[in-house]
Amino acid sequence: MDSAATASDGSDGSRSELELPTEIGFIDMPFRPSWNIEGFATGWQSQIGRDVKIETTLFQPEKVELSSFAIKIPNQKIHTLSFDFPESPQWQIASQAKPPASNPANPNEPGKGAAGSIPQRSSAPSSITRIRPPKDLVKLEDRLYYVLQPPLETLVSNAKLEFAFQPFPYQFEGIAFLFSRETAILADEMGLGKTMQAITTVRMLLLANQLRTVLLVCPKPLVTNWVREFRLWAPEIPVAVIEGDSAKRQWMWNQPGLPVRIANYELLMRDREQLQGNLHFDLVILDEAQRIKNRNSTTSEIARGISRCRSWALTGTPIENTPEDLVSIFEFLQPGYLRDGMSLKQMGQATRDHILRRTKDKVLTEMPPKLFRDAELDLTPEQLATYKAAEDEGVIQLSDMGQELTIQHVFELVLRLKQICNFDPVTGASCKLERLEADLEEVAASGQKAIVFSQWVQSLDRMSDVLKRYNPLSYHGRIPSDKRDPILKEFKENPKRHVLLMSYGAGAVGLNLQFCRYVFLFDRWWNPAIEDQAINRAHRLGAAGSVTVTRMLVAGTIEERIHKVLEEKRELFNALFAEAGTPPSLGLNQGDIFGLFNLKVPKAKKAA
Amino acid sequence: MSTTKGNEHSILGFLTVRQHPELGYLGGFLLVNSLARPLEFHCTLPVKPTRAQSILYGPTLVDFLCGEQIARTLVSKAKLQPVIVFTDSTAVLSLRNVSEIPVCCVSSKNSEAASKDLMLPPSQQAGVSVGELSGHKILVDGAHRSDWDFVVKRSQELLQQVDLLEPFTRIVEALQEAHPASKAA
Numbered sequence: 107m108d109s110a111a112t113a114s115d116g117s118d119g120s121r122s123e124l125e126l127p128t129e130i131g132f133i134d135m136p137f138r139p140s141w142n143i144e145g146f147a148t149g150w151q152s153q154i155g156r157d158v159k160i161e162t163t164l165f166q167p168e169k170v171e172l173s174s175f176a177i178k179i180p181n182q183k184i185h186t187l188s189f190d191f192p193e194s195p196q197w198q199i200a201s202q203a204k205p206p207a208s209n210p211a212n213p214n215e216p217g218k219g220a221a222g223s224i225p226q227r228s229s230a231p232s233s234i235t236r237i238r239p240p241k242d243l244v245k246l247e248d249r250l251y252y253v254l255q256p257p258l259e260t261l262v263s264n265a266k267l268e269f270a271f272q273p274f275p276y277q278f279e280g281i282a283f284l285f286s287r288e289t290a291i292l293a294d295e296m297g298l299g300k301t302m303q304a305i306t307t308v309r310m311l312l313l314a315n316q317l318r319t320v321l322l323v324c325p326k327p328l329v330t331n332w333v334r335e336f337r338l339w340a341p342e343i344p345v346a347v348i349e350g351d352s353a354k355r356q357w358m359w360n361q362p363g364l365p366v367r368i369a370n371y372e373l374l375m376r377d378r379e380q381l382q383g384n385l386h387f388d389l390v391i392l393d394e395a396q397r398i399k400n401r402n403s404t405t406s407e408i409a410r411g412i413s414r415c416r417s418w419a420l421t422g423t424p425i426e427n428t429p430e431d432l433v434s435i436f437e438f439l440q441p442g443y444l445r446d447g448m449s450l451k452q453m454g455q456a457t458r459d460h461i462l463r464r465t466k467d468k469v470l471t472e473m474p475p476k477l478f479r480d481a482e483l484d485l486t487p488e489q490l491a492t493y494k495a496a497e498d499e500g501v502i503q504l505s506d507m508g509q510e511l512t513i514q515h516v517f518e519l520v521l522r523l524k525q526i527c528n529f530d531p532v533t534g535a536s537c538k539l540e541r542l543e544a545d546l547e548e549v550a551a552s553g554q555k556a557i558v559f560s561q562w563v564q565s566l567d568r569m570s571d572v573l574k575r576y577n578p579l580s581y582h583g584r585i586p587s588d589k590r591d592p593i594l595k596e597f598k599e600n601p602k603r604h605v606l607l608m609s610y611g612a613g614a615v616g617l618n619l620q621f622c623r624y625v626f627l628f629d630r631w632w633n634p635a636i637e638d639q640a641i642n643r644a645h646r647l648g649a650a651g652s653v654t655v656t657r658m659l660v661a662g663t664i665e666e667r668i669h670k671v672l673e674e675k676r677e678l679f680n681a682l683f684a685e686a687g688t689p690p691s692l693g694l695n696q697g698d699i700f701g702l703f704n705l706k707v708p709k710a711k712k713a714a
Numbered sequence: 715m716s717t718t719k720g721n722e723h724s725i726l727g728f729l730t731v732r733q734h735p736e737l738g739y740l741g742g743f744l745l746v747n748s749l750a751r752p753l754e755f756h757c758t759l760p761v762k763p764t765r766a767q768s769i770l771y772g773p774t775l776v777d778f779l780c781g782e783q784i785a786r787t788l789v790s791k792a793k794l795q796p797v798i799v800f801t802d803s804t805a806v807l808s809l810r811n812v813s814e815i816p817v818c819c820v821s822s823k824n825s826e827a828a829s830k831d832l833m834l835p836p837s838q839q840a841g842v843s844v845g846e847l848s849g850h851k852i853l854v855d856g857a858h859r860s861d862w863d864f865v866v867k868r869s870q871e872l873l874q875q876v877d878l879l880e881p882f883t884r885i886v887e888a889l890q891e892a893h894p895a896s897k898a899a
Contacts (some may be wrong), residue, residue, distance in 0.1 A: 177770075179764070179767060179770065182767070182783055184741075184758050184761055184783060184787040185759040186759070186788065186791050187756070187757050187759070187892060188754070188756045188791055189754065189755045190753070190754055190793070191752045191753060191754070234880075246891065249891050250891060250892070253884060253887050253888050254744060254752040254755055255752065255884075256749075256750040256751060257880065260750055260875075260877070261750075263875070264750060264875045265749065
């Protein structure tokens with residue numbers, strides 16, 4: 107419309123628009139401005155005075171028919187998976203205490219007072235340990251059974267399971283590990299409570315009706331220890347020790363309703379027929395499972411032949427000498443799972459989910475320290491003379507043997523020299539005993555107790571004579587089994603008994619002597635793992651304070667050379683768990699023993 | 715000794731719905747006895763809302779999907795009937811609109827700690843705070859405040875040996891077991 111107005115008068119439209127920018131707006135304004143225009147209106151002025159001509163058109167809409175449509179949202183189909191879980195009727199062993207009378211909160215006071223008046227859960231567990239399914243468990247339902255179990259602490263607390271002592275969190279971890287596994291090695295360092303963890307897991311599995319028959323096999327000297335520990339940690343579980351004459355044993359093997367049977371390794375051989383007959387166990391536990399490290403031994407063969415569902419091995423030293431030791435233990439657990447010749451890395455990966463190993467350094471930060479003291483001694487003049495003569499003579503003899511030389515010949519010389527380091531065979535002089543006497547004086551004066559380890563009973567007997575004033579007790583292979591426990595009891599309870607003289611063979615495993623603060627290694631064992639076991643008789647859970655370990659070592663002798671080799675081996679011990687390095691052997695092997703005298707292994711022997 | 719499985723008066727239900735960024739919604743329902751041991755477990759396959767649901771339910775979609783679809787389906791699958799259903803998601807409170815079983819939401823800062831990949835869904839439903847139980851804030855659906863009365867009446871008997879949040883950790887782990895794709899890479 108505005109363009110029509112400016113174009114009709116022929117004037118400069120652009121200028122007009124500039125001067126009267128609101129001109130076009132007047133047309134739509136509801137009033138007309140009352141301007142006084144003098145003279146004849148021309149141009150745009152004349153337009154103001156005229157009525158605007160508005161043309162309109164009437165539309166007559168046709169009648170529109172509205173239509174609608176419905177959108178139906180179909181019910182969404184939700185697919186579900188469902189699982190039922192079996193529940194043991196026996197899960198709770200203790201009679202349930204009745205809950206205290208209800209003391210309801212006032213529902214009219216939301217958020218206030220409720221917390222105080224509603225009885226709260228007695229106490230939340232301080233740690234939470236979840237039971238995890240083993241990685242090789244495939245069926246989802248089976249995996250969920252473990253995943254959906256409450257934390258172990260809740261299970262224990264709700265089932266009113268009482269413990270002699272509150273387990274450490276790492277022990278709960280160990281129980282959770284065993285609970286869900288059909289094949290497992292609990293390889294905790296000595297003294298961390300493998301026994302307690304195994305017993306508690308057995309107890310829980312029995313209560314959950316997942317086990318009915320358990321066979322525990324251990325070295326003979328440890329049978330009474332296991333019985334005692336069962337009484338302590340699972341007093342409600344009947345335990346039967348397989349012993350006595352053949353008829354009695356047969357009766358015990360076949361006696362129904364015995365949840366736990368304990369047998370020793372030696373007995374397995376005698377009752378081989380029974381074990382390979384119709385007997386079946388839900389669980390077989392091998393304690394000190396390194397006993398089956400030689401898979402060709404009869405013991406190993408019989409253990410592997412026992413019919414069972416679950417197999418556990420307990421050992422602080424799953425590898426005593428070579429990684430093949432572990433392969434042998436797995437032949438019991440899961441035949442064929444490991445092979446000789448597997449690289450250490452492969453072995454470590456394959457066994458990761460089957461082995462649980464913790465060391466005291468890692469889990470018991472609050473445990474008293476273990477202090478090592480290497481007592482480097484010099485031979486007495488008498489010992490030195492004898493030693494020199496024996497060594498020179500021996501080495502010459504060995505060198506002269508040429509191809510006839512065997513490891514036994516070298517070994518005999520090593521033993522002979524080691525014995526001289528302990529005592530001069532002629533005069534009985536001993537630099538070690540002199541030092542021991544001096545140290546024991548301090549031990550006895552402070553009211554403490556000490557264990558002295560040697561590999562020879564003869565050496566222990568010699569010490570016993572000289573150390574009479576400390577009232578020593580002896581514990582070794584020549585002491586009958588039935589007299590061993592009373593000796594330990596006497597040592598523990600009689601404050602005048604300051605020294606226990608032990609052989610590595612009899613005292614290295616399973617005994618709890620944590621009241622001792624001092625350990626003396628009078629001579630060195632061939633394998634660092636055995637030495638560790640011996641030391642850990644004293645340095646274990648419940649140790650009253652720091653444990654001082656004195657390792658006696660005669661400078662410039664065979665002992666020093668063995669010590670160096672063993673130290674190197676010790677560093678290799680954890681290689682499997684660290685998945686690094688390849689330890690050829692952890693104890694002394696043939697090459698090591700020949701090397702002690704700078705002898706070379708004859709070629710024929712190498713091939714063998 | 716009788717089984718606690720037979721004692722349906724002490725069965726507790728724990729139900730959660732979690733949201734996975736790619737899979738969608740996953741629901742899990744755990745029934746436990748008074749000792750917190752599992753009796754039944756039900757879980758859904760991943761659920762994704764349809765386009766039509768998203769448009770039509772708008773901001774109420776999550777509550778509808780979690781409470782009235784997923785939770786309802788899970789509860790209907792249970793062979794045993796729990797005396798109460800606890801949830802850790804307010805989105806599930808709308809279950810109460812379609813179920814006779816009391817529903818309580820246990821609220822805690824740490825309730826999502828179990829998994830970063832399975833998050834609690836964002837809900838429009840705030841719930842009504844009615845009190846505290848074992849240190850946890852309890853919420854109920856606004857139209858069903860009486861559910862709190864029920865909890866108060868039965869707590870002594872039912873909740874002495876059960877940690878109200880712990881079962882949700884189990885459910886989330888079970889969901890991850892059942893749906894391995896929901897685990898973080």
